[in-house]
Structures are given as C-alpha cells and as structure tokens.
Amino acid sequence: MVDCANCPLRKLDSFETLNREETAFMxxxxxxxxxxxxxxxxxxEGSNSPQLYTALRGMGLRYKLLPNGKxxxxxxxxxxxxxxxxxxxxxxxxxxxEATTPMVLCVFDRAELWTLFKTEPExxxxxxxxxxxxxxxxxxxxxxxxxxxxxxxxxxGLLRFFSKCHDLGLADGSRCPFPYRQQDLADALGLSLVHTxxxxxxxxxxxxxxxxxxxxxxxxxxxxxxxxxxxxESPRRRPLI
Amino acid sequence: MVDCANCPLRKLDSFETLNREETAFMxxxxxxxxxxxxxxxxxxEGSNSPQLYTALRGMGLRYKLLPNGKxxxxxxxxxxxxxxxxxxxxxxxxxxxEATTPMVLCVFDRAELWTLFKTEPExxxxxxxxxxxxxxxxxxxxxxxxxxxxxxxxxxGLLRFFSKCHDLGLADGSRCPFPYRQQDLADALGLSLVHTxxxxxxxxxxxxxxxxxxxxxxxxxxxxxxxxxxxxESPRRRPLI
DNA sequence: CCCCTCCTGTGTCACAGATTAATGCGCGCC
DNA sequence: GGCGCGCATTAATCTGTGACACAGGAGGGG
Numbered sequence: 001m002v003d004c005a006n007c008p009l010r011k012l013d014s015f016e017t018l019n020r021e022e023t024a025f026m027x028x029x030x031x032x033x034x035x036x037x038x039x040x041x042x043x044x045e046g047s048n049s050p051q052l053y054t055a056l057r058g059m060g061l062r063y064k065l066l067p068n069g070k071x072x073x074x075x076x077x078x079x080x081x082x083x084x085x086x087x088x089x090x091x092x093x094x095x096x097x098e099a100t101t102p103m104v105l106c107v108f109d110r111a112e113l114w115t116l117f118k119t120e121p122e123x124x125x126x127x128x129x130x131x132x133x134x135x136x137x138x139x140x141x142x143x144x145x146x147x148x149x150x151x152x153x154x155x156x157g158l159l160r161f162f163s164k165c166h167d168l169g170l171a172d173g174s175r176c177p178f179p180y181r182q183q184d185l186a187d188a189l190g191l192s193l194v195h196t197x198x199x200x201x202x203x204x205x206x207x208x209x210x211x212x213x214x215x216x217x218x219x220x221x222x223x224x225x226x227x228x229x230x231x232x233e234s235p236r237r238r239p240l241i
Numbered sequence: 242m243v244d245c246a247n248c249p250l251r252k253l254d255s256f257e258t259l260n261r262e263e264t265a266f267m268x269x270x271x272x273x274x275x276x277x278x279x280x281x282x283x284x285x286e287g288s289n290s291p292q293l294y295t296a297l298r299g300m301g302l303r304y305k306l307l308p309n310g311k312x313x314x315x316x317x318x319x320x321x322x323x324x325x326x327x328x329x330x331x332x333x334x335x336x337x338x339e340a341t342t343p344m345v346l347c348v349f350d351r352a353e354l355w356t357l358f359k360t361e362p363e364x365x366x367x368x369x370x371x372x373x374x375x376x377x378x379x380x381x382x383x384x385x386x387x388x389x390x391x392x393x394x395x396x397x398g399l400l401r402f403f404s405k406c407h408d409l410g411l412a413d414g415s416r417c418p419f420p421y422r423q424q425d426l427a428d429a430l431g432l433s434l435v436h437t438x439x440x441x442x443x444x445x446x447x448x449x450x451x452x453x454x455x456x457x458x459x460x461x462x463x464x465x466x467x468x469x470x471x472x473x474e475s476p477r478r479r480p481l482i
Numbered sequence: 483c484c485c486c487t488c489c490t491g492t493g494t495c496a497c498a499g500a501t502t503a504a505t506g507c508g509c510g511c512c
Numbered sequence: 513g514g515c516g517c518g519c520a521t522t523a524a525t526c527t528g529t530g531a532c533a534c535a536g537g538a539g540g541g542g
Contacts, residue, residue, distance in 0.1 A: 047351050064384045072384035085369075086376040092384040095380075117366045121358040124365055128326075128358075131372040139336075143305045143313035145387045146431030150529075181489070192389030192530050197491065210359035229308050370542070391499070433500050438521065 025123055026054065029116065031109040036060070036099040044084055044095045050110045052084035058103030059179050063187065065094040073188035075137065076180070077103075082130050096168075100179040145190040150199045153189040155227035158209055162218050165228055178216035266364060267295065270357065272350040277301070277340040285336045286324060291351045293325035299344030300420050304428065306335040314429035316378065318344075318423070319405055323371050325351075341420040386431040391440045394430040396468035399450055403459050419457035 018021060031051070036042060036058075044051075060077040077083065081106075083097055117124040137160075144156045165176035186196035203209050208224050210217040277283060277299075301318040307423035318324060324338055324346075358365040378401075385397045417458070427437035444450050449465055451458040459465060 021392060043476075064380060066384065066388060068390045072380075072387050074380045074383060085373040086380060102434075117362040117369075119434060121362065121365065124362070124369070125355065125358045128365070128369045128372060131369060131376060132326040135372060135376050138376060138383060139305060139315045142315060142379060142386060143307065144382050145383060146313045146428075147311045162336065169427060183489085187387075193490095194492090194531080195529055198529095201491075426520085434520095435501080435522090436499050439499095442521080 024126060025120070026106050029108055029112050030106050031112070032107040034105040034107050036097075036103040036105060038099050038101060040099065042099075044097065052082070052108040052110055052113070053097075053105040054108070055079050055081045055083065056104040056106050058099055058101045059177070060093075060097055060099040060101070060103050061180065061184055061188075063099050065096065071187045072190070073184055075134070075141075076161055076164075076188070078168060078170070082127065084108075085127075085131060086134070100184070101177075141188075150189075150191055150195055151202065152227055152229075153191065154185070154196070154199050154203060155208075155224050156229075157185060157189050158203075158211075158216060159221075159224050159228050160220070162216060173217045174221070175215050177214060178211065179214050184204040266361070267347050270349055270353050271347050272353070273348040275346040277338075277344040277346060279340050279342060281340065283338045283340075285338065293323070293349040293351055293354070294326065294338075295347040295349070296320050296322045297345040297347050299340060299342045300418070301338055301340040301342070301344050302421065302425055302429075303336075303338050305336065312428045313431070314425055316375070316382075317402055317405070317429070319409060319411070321409060326368075326372060327375070327420050332414050341425070342418075352354065354451075391430075391432055392443065393428070393434055393468055393470075394432065395437070395440050395444060396449075396465050397470075398426060398430050399457060399459070400450075400465050403410075403457060415459045415462070417457050418455060419452065420455050 015199050033056075034042075034053070057079055059079075061073050062075045062077055062083060063071050063073045065071055071215050073080075077097060086095075087150055116127075140160075148156065161178065162171065162176050165171045168175055182196050182200065185191075185200075186193045189196070191199070200209075200211060204211065206220075206223075208218075208220045208227075210219060221226075271298070274297075275283075296318050298320055300320075302314050303316050303318055303324060304312050304314045316322075318338060327336075348432075357368075361453055381397075381401075385394055389397065402419065403412065403417050406412045411417055423437050423441065424434050426441075427434045430437070432440070441450075441452060445452065447461075448463075449459075449461045449468075451460060
C-alpha cells in the first residue's frame with residue numbers, strides 16, 4: 001500500500017499493519033479506543049497530554065488555532081495516520097484534531113513510547129519513518145503555500161489527498177471520498193474561502209476535477225499534476241521593448 | 242540547552258551530545274566527515290541517497306527548488322541539526338542543503354540507521370524526538386506562511402532563529418550571528434525580496450530588531466513576540482458610516 | 483408550511499504584496 | 513584606476529488575493 005520501495009533498509013510491509021485495522025501491536029500497547037463524532041474538536045495540549053493516537057477509521061483534520069481566530073489546517077487525517085507526537089512543544093498555538101466523519105482512534109499511552117523503543121525496535125523504526133514522511137509532507141506543503149498561486153495550491157492539495165486515498169485503497173477509480181468543506185481546504189492552503197471557491201470553479205469548468213456530494217473525482221490527472229508543480233502557461237508577460 | 246522539560250519520558254540530557262561536539266556515539270556510527278564551503282549546494286536525492294548528516298559546526302539552509310525556478314527555504318540549519326531523513330520520498334522537488342558559513346557535517350551511513358534502532362534505543366528515541374520537533378516547527382512555519390502578514394512572518398522568523406541560537410548557546414545577550422541574505426529570509430517566509438526588505442526597514446525603524454554585518458540583534462523582544470503571534474494593532478478599517 | 487442556519491456561488495472593490503527597474507555601495511580583479 | 517559583480521535599498525506600477533455583501537440551495541426542526 002504505502003510505497004516503501006525507497007526505504008533502503010528493509011521492506012516495510014509492517015506499514016500495512018498501521019493502516020486501518022487494529023493489529024496485535026496496537027492491541028498490546030493501546031490504552032483505549034476513542035470514537036469521535038464530527039464537529040467535536042479533540043484538543044492536544046502539547047506533549048503534556050499523555051496520549052498519542054492512531055486513526056483507525058474515518059477522516060478528520062489536524063489544525064492549529066491562532067490567537068486572532070484564524071486557523072491553519074496542517075494535514076488531513078486518514079486511517080493509519082499517527083497523531084500526537086508533533087503536538088506543541090512550546091504551547092503557543094492550540095493544536096487540535098477534528099473529525100469530519102465519525103472516527104475511531106486507537107489511543108496509546110505516551111509513557112509506553114519508551115517501552116516500545118526498548119522492546120520493539122521494528123515498530124519504533126516504523127514510527128520514525130512515519131514521522132519522516134510527515135516531515136516531508138509538511139516541507140512540501142510549506143513550499144506550496146509559500147511559493148504557489150491559488151490554482152497550483154488547489155491542484156496540489158487535491159492531488160495529494162487523492163493519492164493518499166488511493167494508496168490506502170480508499171479510492172474507487174478516479175473517485176475518492178472528500179468529507180471536507182471548502183473552508184477546510186482554504187485553511188489548509190492559506191487562501192480565503194471565497195477565493196478557494198472561485199478557483200475551484202475554474203478547475204471544475206476546465207473539467208480537471210469535480211467535487212460534490214462529499215466525493216472528489218479527478219477527471220484530468222495529467223493537467224492536475226502539471227499544475228501542481230508548475231504554472232501550465234508561463235504567466236510571464238513579455239517585455240514591452 | 243535544548244528544552245526537554247516537556248518530554249514526559251526522561252530527561253533528555255543526551256540531547257546535548259547531539260549539539261556541536263562530536264560524541265562517542267557519532268564516532269561509532271559515522272561514516273565520514275564533510276566540510277562544506279558557502280555557496281556549494283549539497284544535493285540530497287531523496288532516500289536513495291545513502292547518507293544522513295548532522296551539522297557539527299557552521300550554519301546553512303535547507304531548501305527545495307521548484308521547476309519554475311522558485312525556492313522555498315524549509316529551515317535554517319544550525320549545529321546539532323539532523324538532516325536527510327526528511328529528504329524527498331517522491332522525488333518531485335529537489336531537496337538541498339547549502340552552507341552560508343563554512344560548515345562541518347558528520348556523515349552517517351543510512352544503512353546503519355537500522356542497527357542504531359536495534360542496539361541503541363536511547364539514541365533512536367532521540368532521533369524520533371528530533372523528527373517530532375522538526376515536524377512541530379514545520380507546522381508552525383506552515384501556519385505562519387499561510388495565515389500571517391509580512392510583519393508577522395518576519396517577526397516570527399527572526400524570533401525563532403534567535404531562540405534557536407540562544408538555546409544552542411550561540412547568542413551573546415540579545416545578539417546572534419545571522420549569516421543569511423535577505424533573499425534567504427524572503428524565500429523562507431514566502432515573501433518577495435523587495436517586500437522583505439521594506440518590512441525589515443519597518444522593524445528596524447521601530448527599533449525592534451537590527452540586522453547588519455551578519456548579526457541579528459533583538460532590541461525589543463516583547464514587541465517582537467507579540468507581533469509574531471498577533472497583529473499588534475488591529476488593522477480592521479472602521480466602516481465608512 | 484415557515485423560519486433558521488450552514489454552506490456554496492458570484493459580483494464589486496480595496497489593498498498587501500509581486501514585479502520591474504534604477505541606484506548606491508562594497509569588494510575583488512585585471 | 514576602471515570594471516564587473518553581488519547585495520541592499522528605494523520608487524513606481526500592476527495584480528492576485530482578500531474583504532464584504534448578497535443570493536440561492538439544502539437541510540432540520542417545530
């Protein structure tokens with residue numbers, strides 16, 4: 001499922017065990033299970049919070065709240081995602097998770113983490129690998145939000161989400177569930193709601209994606225991928241002379 | 242040095258050993274040493290590259306190059322920083338490190354990583370902790386670039402860099418080295434060079450920071466910190482009637 | 483049925499920031 | 513000295529995006 005071909009050390013087939021189904025490993029270390037309903041934010045008060053989570057079922061989003069009321073969606077949470085390690089060390093911003101469909105989370109006791117490292121190096125390695133993947137994703141997100149236009153950001157965001165769904169086997173052909181509001185997309189990509197809406201309309205009118213009834217359909221993956229990396233037509237005006 | 246008070250598991254005094262000085266641990270696992278001169282980019286071709294690095298001395302920056310020639314500075318590299326785990330898994334964007342002062346890097350063999358997890362869980366734990374800290378930083382950076390104004394971004398960036406220096410003992414009072422060009426700052430914060438320059442001038446004229454001769458001086462830390470989180474004066478226009 | 487609320491769609495306008503260009507300044511080099 | 517080069521600075525202009533306002537549709541509840 002998850003592409004591990006690049007991992008130089010070993011085939012990480014154990015990755016799959018982190019996805020969607022509760023494994024023997026989870027059963028051993030888990031502290032409890034959590035069912036979360038859409039709309040209820042799950043606050044994570046930094047590393048003082050004694051809990052770590054793995055999403056088992058459902059989708060949600062991980063975000064930070066700013067003192068001025070704005071919100072940055074840091075990542076979309078899908079089954080298999082590990083949450084909580086990255087919670088605030090400094091405690092300046094509120095770090096939260098909110099479900100957008102009914103979710104089931106596997107809860108770990110943070111204090112067990114150290115045990116894990118001593119007794120199950122393979123699992124510890126997986127964990128680190130996941131953290132590195134997340135770090136890579138965030139670097140890409142930062143690059144996109146920092147350097148790209150609205151069309152490119154949307155293209156990147158939708159494509160990324162779709163591939164993640166696809167890797168998890170949640171996509172049906174070019175279709176995947178997308179239980180988010182436009183406001184969520186806007187907050188994830190550093191755009192305003194209105195502009196996100198208008199840009200989405202552009203993508204729809206160009207028959208590149210379709211987004212309705214909680215489903216995302218990628219109609220033109222090539223163009224989408226091209227736009228996600230580089231403006232299709234060079235927007236550079238030619239000099240006047 | 243690095244604040245570990247929040248780590249619930251144990252006092253991470255071993256962190257210090259990752260900073261600046263080469264330790265017995267490094268000597269055991271290290272594959273070589275690398276001296277890098279300013280201006281020579283060190284390409285990291287994803288996890289296919291067999292190497293991982295720890296910065297021992299000097300400063301630099303880690304960035305991604307886009308096909309359209311733009312650049313996103315992902316983080317500033319200081320002594321003690323671990324580099325390479327987060328290199329591209331997908332290989333879309335070029336991920337590189339460039340020194341801005343002469344640097345010394347400790348080179349690890351990527352294949353040794355797995356050995357480390359089996360034989361030195363403490364070190365493996367440190368590594369994961371570092372990855373989590375980096376992840377937290379990137380989340381904050383994303384939030385800043387996605388939601389904040391130019392003044393706030395600059396304030397956040399400078400403050401962050403200064404605290405990092407301070408934690409590493411590289412700062413002298415309110416002064417720390419800053420071997421970067423304004424273009425580097427601009428690329429880190431998703432701003433244009435010109436606008437970065439103008440905003441910097443504003444901060445200087447308000448006696449909040451001073452930036453010259455490769456040194457950053459924080460003159461008014463309170464205001465800086467306030468601005469880094471929330472616009473000081475609310476920029477909301479009052480209605481016309 | 484109406485009323486209310488949440489969300490999407492669309493037009494208008496203002497502004498923060500991008501772009502371009504020109505200047506100055508220090509520095510190394512021939 | 514004169515030249516080129518890299519970088520900081522400043523000004524002038526343009527534009528992508530945000531802010532605001534409002535209409536319409538979809539539910540939900542009494």
